[in-house]
Amino acid sequence: MKKFVIGAIAAATTAMSPIGAMAQTEIQFWHAFTGRLGELVAAQVDQFNGSQSDYTVVASHKGNYSETLNAGIAAFRAGEQPHVLMVFEVGTATMMAAGGAIKPVYEVMAESGAAFDSDAYIGAVKGYYTTTDGQMLSLPFNSSTPVLWVNRDAMEAAGVDPDTDLSTWQNVDAVLEQLKAGGEDCPLVTAWQSWIHLENFSAYHDVPFATKDNGFAGLDTELALNGEAQVAHLTKMGEWAKDGEFIYTGRRNEGGANFRAGECALFTESSAGYAGIKAEAEFAFDVRPLPYWEGVGNAPQNTIIGGASLWVMQGHEAEEYKGVGEFLSFLSSTPVQAQWHQDTGYLPITVAAGDATKEAGFYDENPGTDVAVIQMTAKEPTANSKGLRLGSFDQIRGIIDEELEGIWAGDKTAQEAMDSAKERGDALLRRFEQANK
Amino acid sequence: MEKRVTFRGWLLPLCLIAPQVIISAVFFFYPAGQAIWQSLFIPDPFGLSMQYVGLGNFEYLLSDKFYRASFVTTGVFSILVTLVSMIPALFLAVMADRLIKGAGVYRTLLIWPYAVAPAVAGVLWLFMFNTRVGVVSWYLGNLGYDWNHVLNGNEAMGLVVVASAWGRISYNFLFFFAALQAVPRSVIEAAAIDGARFWRRFFTIVLPLLSPTTFFLLVVNVVYSFFETFGVIHTITSGGPQQSTTILVYKVFADGFVGQDLGSSSAQSVILLIVVGLLTVLQFKFVEKRVHY
Numbered sequence: 001m002k003k004f005v006i007g008a009i010a011a012a013t014t015a016m017s018p019i020g021a022m023a024q025t026e027i028q029f030w031h032a033f034t035g036r037l038g039e040l041v042a043a044q045v046d047q048f049n050g051s052q053s054d055y056t057v058v059a060s061h062k063g064n065y066s067e068t069l070n071a072g073i074a075a076f077r078a079g080e081q082p083h084v085l086m087v088f089e090v091g092t093a094t095m096m097a098a099g100g101a102i103k104p105v106y107e108v109m110a111e112s113g114a115a116f117d118s119d120a121y122i123g124a125v126k127g128y129y130t131t132t133d134g135q136m137l138s139l140p141f142n143s144s145t146p147v148l149w150v151n152r153d154a155m156e157a158a159g160v161d162p163d164t165d166l167s168t169w170q171n172v173d174a175v176l177e178q179l180k181a182g183g184e185d186c187p188l189v190t191a192w193q194s195w196i197h198l199e200n201f202s203a204y205h206d207v208p209f210a211t212k213d214n215g216f217a218g219l220d221t222e223l224a225l226n227g228e229a230q231v232a233h234l235t236k237m238g239e240w241a242k243d244g245e246f247i248y249t250g251r252r253n254e255g256g257a258n259f260r261a262g263e264c265a266l267f268t269e270s271s272a273g274y275a276g277i278k279a280e281a282e283f284a285f286d287v288r289p290l291p292y293w294e295g296v297g298n299a300p301q302n303t304i305i306g307g308a309s310l311w312v313m314q315g316h317e318a319e320e321y322k323g324v325g326e327f328l329s330f331l332s333s334t335p336v337q338a339q340w341h342q343d344t345g346y347l348p349i350t351v352a353a354g355d356a357t358k359e360a361g362f363y364d365e366n367p368g369t370d371v372a373v374i375q376m377t378a379k380e381p382t383a384n385s386k387g388l389r390l391g392s393f394d395q396i397r398g399i400i401d402e403e404l405e406g407i408w409a410g411d412k413t414a415q416e417a418m419d420s421a422k423e424r425g426d427a428l429l430r431r432f433e434q435a436n437k
Numbered sequence: 438m439e440k441r442v443t444f445r446g447w448l449l450p451l452c453l454i455a456p457q458v459i460i461s462a463v464f465f466f467y468p469a470g471q472a473i474w475q476s477l478f479i480p481d482p483f484g485l486s487m488q489y490v491g492l493g494n495f496e497y498l499l500s501d502k503f504y505r506a507s508f509v510t511t512g513v514f515s516i517l518v519t520l521v522s523m524i525p526a527l528f529l530a531v532m533a534d535r536l537i538k539g540a541g542v543y544r545t546l547l548i549w550p551y552a553v554a555p556a557v558a559g560v561l562w563l564f565m566f567n568t569r570v571g572v573v574s575w576y577l578g579n580l581g582y583d584w585n586h587v588l589n590g591n592e593a594m595g596l597v598v599v600a601s602a603w604g605r606i607s608y609n610f611l612f613f614f615a616a617l618q619a620v621p622r623s624v625i626e627a628a629a630i631d632g633a634r635f636w637r638r639f640f641t642i643v644l645p646l647l648s649p650t651t652f653f654l655l656v657v658n659v660v661y662s663f664f665e666t667f668g669v670i671h672t673i674t675s676g677g678p679q680q681s682t683t684i685l686v687y688k689v690f691a692d693g694f695v696g697q698d699l700g701s702s703s704a705q706s707v708i709l710l711i712v713v714g715l716l717t718v719l720q721f722k723f724v725e726k727r728v729h730y
Contacts, residue, residue, distance in 0.1 A: 070694055077484045094482060094697060101483040249568070250587050251677065258569055395696035398676075405678040409588045424503070431497070431698060434488060435479045 024056045027323045028082035031059060032068040032308065036275065037142075040343055048330045055323035065308065066394060069094070072313070076101050081313040083324050086141060088308045089128060090393045093215060095311050096137060097391065097436040103312045103321070104137045105328065111318070112325025120332070120350045124302055124376045128387035129309050132216055138309035139328050142346045144272035145303045145372045146196040146290050153283040154265040158182025162286070168294045172266070173236065176245040179265050186264035188246045191253035194400040195306055196268050196290070197237065198225050203304045203385035204290060205229050205297030215389035219433040223390075223425045225400070226418035229296050234407055234414035241408040248408040251401045270306060271372030274345030287368030289375045301385045303375050307346065347373060391432025396425040469710065475703035482697035494704035503680055504688070504705075508712075511663065511684040514598065518662035522602035523654055526609030527647075531639065533610075534617040544614065551607035555665060559672030562600035586674070590681030593674050597682050600673060601666040609654050616650035617643070648728045656720055663713055685709050 033041050038061060045059045062071040065088035072085040087095050095102055109116035118126070118136050129138045152162035155175075159182040165171050172188075179187035190196055202209035207229045212221040240246035247264065249255040259267040260280040267273075268290065277285060292299035310331075312324055330336060337353030340346065342362050348354040354373055357363065363370040381387075390396060403421040406412035412420070444450045476494050478487040498504045533543055553561070565573045566586060574584040586592040620643055628638045644651075667686050670676060676683035676691065683691075686709065693702030 066695055070697075073482050073697065098481065098483045098485060100485045248588055251675065254587075261569075263569075392696050392698065395691065395698075398691065398695065402677060402679045405588060409678065411679070427497075427501070428696065428698075431479065431701070434490075435481045435698070435700070437486075437488065 024054060025320055025323050027055055027057045027084065027320060027327060029057050029059045029084040029086075029310075029327075030062045030068055030072060030082045031086040032061070032063065032065045032088070033086075034061060037344065040340070044331065044336060044340070047336070048327055051330070052326070055326060057323075057327055065091075072311075076313060076315075079315070081315060083313060083316055083320055084327070085311045085313055086308045087138070087311050089143075089306055089387070090397065092129065092138070092309070092387075093389045093391045093393060093432070096389065097219070097432075101314055102137070103314050104135065105139050105310075105312060106135045106137070108312050108321055108325050109328065112322040114322075114325035114329035116325075116329060116332075120352060122347070122349060122351055122354070122377060124381050124386075125305055125347060125349050127381055128305055132213075138311045139331065140305075140309050140349045141307070141331070142272070142340075142344065143305040143307040143349065144270040144346050145305055145376050146192070146200050146268055147271045147371055147375065148288040148290055149259060149267040149269055149273065149277060150286040150288055151259065151262060151265050151267075151281075151283055152286060154184060154262065155179070158184040158265065160265075162284075166266070166288050166291055169233070169236070169291045170294055172291050173240075176240060176266075180243065180245050184265050185244075186247045186258060187244075188240060188266045188268075189249055189255035189258050189264040190246075190267065191255050191269040191273070192306070193248075193251065193404050194397045197233065197404075198230060198400060199388055200290065200303045201233055202227075202230060203381075203387075204292050204301055205299040206301040206382055206384045207297045208384050209388055210390055213383040214387065215391075216383070216386060219391065219429075219436060221390065221429060223396070223422040223429070225425075226415065226422045229293070231414045231418055232296070233293065234404070234418065238407045238410070238414055242410060246408075248405070251398075271347070272307075272345045274369065275343075287371045289371055298382075300375075300378075302377070302379050302381055304385060304387050305347065305376070342369075345369065345372075347376065390429060391436065392428040396428055399424045399428075472703045472706045472710075475699060476707045479698075479700040482699070490700070494700045495708070498701060498704055498708070503683075506680060507683050507685055507688055510594075510680070510682065511686075514594065514601075514666075514682070514684050515659055515662040517594075517598040518601045518605070518666065519655065519658045521598055522605035522658055523609050523651070526606045527613050527651075529606070530610050530613035530617055531643075533614055547610050548607045550604045551611075553604050554668065555601070555604065556668035556672050558604050559597075559600050559669040562596060562603070562669075563673045566596055586678075588678050590678055593678055593682050597666070597669055597673050601662065601669045605658060605661060609658070612650050612654055613647065616647050620646050652720075652724060652728045655724065656717060659716060659720070660713060663709070685712070 029045065031041055041059060045057045049056055060082075062068040068085070069087050069091045072081060072087070075081045106118065118134070121136070121140065125140045125143045126136060129140055130136050148166060150162065150166065155162040155164070158179045160175055160178045164175055166175065176187045199209055202225065207227055208214060208224040210221045210223050210225070212218045215221040237246055241248060247258070249258060253269065253273075255264070255267060256269060256273060256276065258264045259269070260277055262281065262283045271287070274287070289300070290303055310328065312321070332350060334350065334352045334356050337348050337350055338356040338360070341348040341353055341357055348357060358370070400421050403412070403417040406417045407414050477489060477491060479490050479494070480487040529547060533540060533547070536543060550558070565571050566584065568574055568585050568587055577584045584592060586596050624642055625638055628642055633641070664686055666684070667690060670682055670684060670687045671690070674682045676687050685705065689702050689705045689709065692698045692705065
């Protein structure tokens, strides 16, 4: 009996493994995507696996962004790390500081001999993930940037011309008042408040979010988010919150549900909200560039990205790294990138993918889908708008969220809240500096 | 006289207690020891290097006014959860104990919520009180009350307390109900003959006789509110708004798994261990004196 069971198991496992699998090198890829995005990633992986016979990429979903990063870290500590790990932009500094745990992408590409031209990538996207001397550390995967979504029907219902110029916060301020007066209960709502109204706000106005080039130039960086420009903007938003012109719905993208249901007139959210809004909105909507304060800083500079990049982990065989190189090269290829950009609303990571999308007439058929691309690439990034590289940044965002809630609730002035955020955030930055000495 | 079993050799008794000792060692002493060890360092997330800082992590924590405030939040939260989960449970148990018909159905229905995992309970309550689509917040809105736990710290605290206590009511109910069945009928009947009414009988006879159970539940519920409510907080408020629902155990998670600051996280675990140890000692020292077995 025992022999029979063992035999049966052996037979079953043999039957289940695909023929020739032994010859293929397996590459583990851990990502954080579910739903539609998960399906699209699976399709990319299948396409790669079908396109060659030397390597098999095995994609596994490991939870949300934070959970995926934690899974990668825990796996590394246990010596079980994947080859490729998806890490959100907030975790960039954590990964960069872990020199012994990661293998920079430029190194992987050089060793593997796969096609790779770091100049092909869009500067504003790639800048977030390169060293100060331009070496690419991780491969940008999904990147988006905040834009302004407009519910045209709600504008009209409140008696406001939906084509009103909303390019500056000065104009938006006036429109919010009209919307409120016109009976709109939810004139403005936002997602990802720290990312949009502080991080991107600072880059867009070319003012520092943190010292040392937003952390690019050293771990001894300090937050600078309590500057004049940021405080003035948050003070104004606090007034809007008090007057019921800005409705706070939560720290993440909770406001998206309100906007998609047609309950709100204006919505500041990632350009990647496109797929969801297009699928659900039963009203006419517009995508507009993120507003800026006329006359503050050098606005409009460029906005920065959010999203994730792919990190290659240390501790694998040269042959496997060769496969990783091939896979990353495949992901950056123009048709794959252009398709990804059009399917998801994420930015194309290469200039060629953007051009291909334009030539295919996608932007003409889907007006507004190029707003994010233009907004990010119109100007060459400055030291203030290249991105952010701060340790413990996920937690610092939590602190910023808490302090912003103090403003919206009317418990604190914008200056008090941001001074406190700086003090608390700096303490975390110092600990990060100490941990990564 | 006490009954004792005496073993002739050492081997058999050692074997008999070995499973318990091994389980405690593997799942408690080893991790607790690791936490104490790690609390003396600032490690990097990947475990590539460690900086010895002595008691630096504790110094860093205790000088943080938000961490100190978290003790108060935890105190308020635990007291509320314990009260909200025990008082209704006792009331329901007393009522169920009086039932003659349908007691079985009633009992079974009351036990159900205990089967719901804290994180799921959190999501359920979050849906009911969602500021946009929540049923309860909609009714409150009709009554003219603008429910907004996203910005109002007291409402957020109320919501996490109710969501944490809800499933616990079932657990407590079960114990109270069993204890009530054990109260001798003759004592109650004697009191009834002497003219004591229901509530009088309850407060002078039943409640004191329930005290061992009440004490046990007090300890268990305090420990529950300290450690196991994490899922509820995580799903409903993530510790917000501002820091109004950041209890100690949530901060351990946030610093360790969001901030990857394992040194601070370990130090917090050690502090939490000491706090709960002290609380339990205090409970046994002072409250237990009033318990009649």
